[in-house]
Each structure stands twice: as structure tokens, then as C-alpha cells.
Amino acid sequence: MNKKELQKTLSAETIFDNGAEPETGYNTVCACDMMSELLAVMNQTRRHNHGIILLTGLANPQVIRTSELVDIRLIVLLREKKPTAEMVELASKCGITIMSTPYTMYKSCGVLHERKLNDVQLETGAD
Amino acid sequence: MNEANGSKMHLEFPVQGGNFSGAGGASSSIKNVLKQLGIAYDTIKRVAIASYESEINIVAYATRGELLVDIEPGEIAITAVDIGPGIPDIEKALQEGYSTATPLIREMGFGAGLGLSNMQKAADDMVIESVVGEGTTVKMKFRLS
Numbered sequence: 001m002n003k004k005e006l007q008k009t010l011s012a013e014t015i016f017d018n019g020a021e022p023e024t025g026y027n028t029v030c031a032c033d034m035m036s037e038l039l040a041v042m043n044q045t046r047r048h049n050h051g052i053i054l055l056t057g058l059a060n061p062q063v064i065r066t067s068e069l070v071d072i073r074l075i076v077l078l079r080e081k082k083p084t085a086e087m088v089e090l091a092s093k094c095g096i097t098i099m100s101t102p103y104t105m106y107k108s109c110g111v112l113h114e115r116k117l118n119d120v121q122l123e124t125g126a127d
Numbered sequence: 128m129n130e131a132n133g134s135k136m137h138l139e140f141p142v143q144g145g146n147f148s149g150a151g152g153a154s155s156s157i158k159n160v161l162k163q164l165g166i167a168y169d170t171i172k173r174v175a176i177a178s179y180e181s182e183i184n185i186v187a188y189a190t191r192g193e194l195l196v197d198i199e200p201g202e203i204a205i206t207a208v209d210i211g212p213g214i215p216d217i218e219k220a221l222q223e224g225y226s227t228a229t230p231l232i233r234e235m236g237f238g239a240g241l242g243l244s245n246m247q248k249a250a251d252d253m254v255i256e257s258v259v260g261e262g263t264t265v266k267m268k269f270r271l272s
């Protein structure tokens with residue numbers, strides 16, 4: 001899925017566009033409100049994460065920083081949350097796209113699951 | 128700060144306690160250095176996660192600290208040193224879910240009690256030394272594959 005399709009699927013607004021699309025397209029979703037949890041999940045993956053979409057209800061600069069460190073390049077803020085100016089500035093430095101959707105976490109996951117996007121592949125544990 | 132000495136490199140990054148808006152800056156710089164050195168992706172990711180978790184812990188719990196990076200052939204060491212309250216019970220702190228995080232830390236998206244165990248999983252070797260009322264040192268080693 002490319003950014004335009006994602007935007008349509010989530011009825012989202014693009015607030016900052018990094019001007020790039022991953023080679024694989026966006027094919028994986030990580031839904032997470034806590035950065036501790038996101039780091040624990042990413043610690044269990046071995047692949048490049050450029051095709052991952054982060055769905056989160058958290059709108060603060062740490063979301064951008066955490067994404068940068070684990071190579072996530074696209075963040076969707078839920079329930080119409082908008083990034084602060086500081087977040088947008090950091091996102092532009094790090095090359096991370098930010099979108100905002102009116103949908104809840106559940107609905108966002110649902111519509112993306114319907115479009116056959118994958119869950120994050122963990123190295124251990126059940127899928 | 129940055130002394131490249133043959134194939135060895137030592138870097139130091141100060142970390143300010145309580146400064147959430149700058150948190151992650153040191154780890155981001157470390158990640159960029161490793162990328163420039165052409166270190167394998169998997170290793171960079173492990174170092175970045177562990178270094179970031181330790182940086183966040185300094186910001187969240189300590190007064191101030193430093194991330195020390197030592198890059199040698201075959202190994203990267205990250206040492207997070209801080210001046211702060213110390214950890215009274217290290218074994219307990221290592222347990223997943225144990226956290227003394229304040230509401231502010233939780234608001235930033237942290238405080239699940241996963242950081243230290245995540246660091247332990249990311250690193251090949253980790254040692255914690257802490258003196259209550261003085262500070263904490265976490266030494267992590269990463270073998271280069």
C-alpha cells in the first residue's frame with residue numbers, strides 16, 4: 001500500500017510527508033500507545049522496518065524519536081490527534097511521515113486488516 | 128570527544144535528567160555513527176534500542192549522566208553512567224512490569240517496566256552497578272557478527 005491508499009483507507013490527513021515510499025510499500029502495522037511496548041516489540045524483529053505503519057494514540061516528540069530509532073518511517077495519529085510543532089520539526093529532520101486519522105485504534109486496525117496488511121513478524125512467540 | 132585511534136573509537140554523550148524533549152538525541156547520534164561505520168543492520172538496531180532505553184532511564188530517574196560508546200573490532204560497548212538516586216533492588220528492577228515511573232514519565236509513553244529487560248535481551252552481555260544515593264552504571268556489550 002502506498003501513502004495515498006493508506007490516507008484513503010483511514011480517511012486520514014497527511015500533516016508531514018517525508019516524500020518517499022518504501023520499496024516494499026507499507027505492508028505491516030504496529031498498533032501501540034506505549035513507547036516501552038513499541039521498543040520491546042521492535043527488539044524482537046530482525047528485518048528492516050521501513051514498511052511499517054505505526055498506529056498510535058500518543059502525540060508527543062518521543063513517538064517520533066522512538067520511531068526514528070527503530071526505523072519506522074510512517075506514523076498515524078489516532079482520533080484526530082495533531083502533532084505539535086516540535087514533533088513536525090523532528091519528523092522532518094528524521095524523514096518520518098505523519099498522518100492523522102479520525103478513526104479509533106480498533107477501527108484503524110480493522111480497516112487495515114481488511115486490506116490484508118501484516119502484523120509485525122516477531123522472531124519468537126506465536127503469531 | 129571523538130577520538131578515532133586506529134580501529135578503536137570512543138564517544139561520550141551527556142544526558143540531562145528530566146529533559147524529555149531532548150531525550151533520544153544521544154542514541155540517535157550513536158545510531159548515525161554506527162551507520163556511517165557500515166555496521167550490520169541487526170547490530171545497529173540492537174544497540175539503538177538498548178542505548179535509547181538507557182538514555183530514557185537517565186532522563187526519567189537520574190539527575191544527569193552520560194552514554195559512553197566504545198567501538199572496537201568485533202565489539203561495541205555502551206556504558207550508561209548516571210548521578211542519581213541509584214537502584215535499591217536491581218533484581219526487582221529487572222523484572223518485567225516493575226516500575227516506579229511517575230505520571231509524567233507515563234505520559235511520555237514510558238514506564239511499563241520493560242526497559243532494563245529489553246536492554247538485557249538486546250545486548251550480548253549486561254552488568255548493572257548501582258549505589259543508592261549516588262548513581263547507576265549499566266554496561267552493555269554487543270558482539271559484531
Ligand SMILES: Nc1ncnc2c1ncn2[C@@H]1O[C@H](COP(=O)(O)OP(=O)(O)OP(=O)(O)O)[C@@H](O)[C@H]1O
Pocket residue numbers: 036037180184185187188189209211212213214220221225226227228236237238239240241242243244263
Ligand atoms: N538509572 C536509573 N536510576 C535509578 N533508577 C532506575 C534507573 N534505571 C531504572 N531504574 C529503576 O528501575 C525500574 C525499572 O526500569 P525499566 O527501565 O526496566 O522500566 P521503566 O523505566 O520503569 O519503564 P520502561 O523502561 O518500560 O519505560 C524503574 O522504574 C526505576 O525504578
Ligand SMILES: [Mg+2]
Pocket residue numbers: 180183184237238241242243
Ligand atoms: Mg526504562
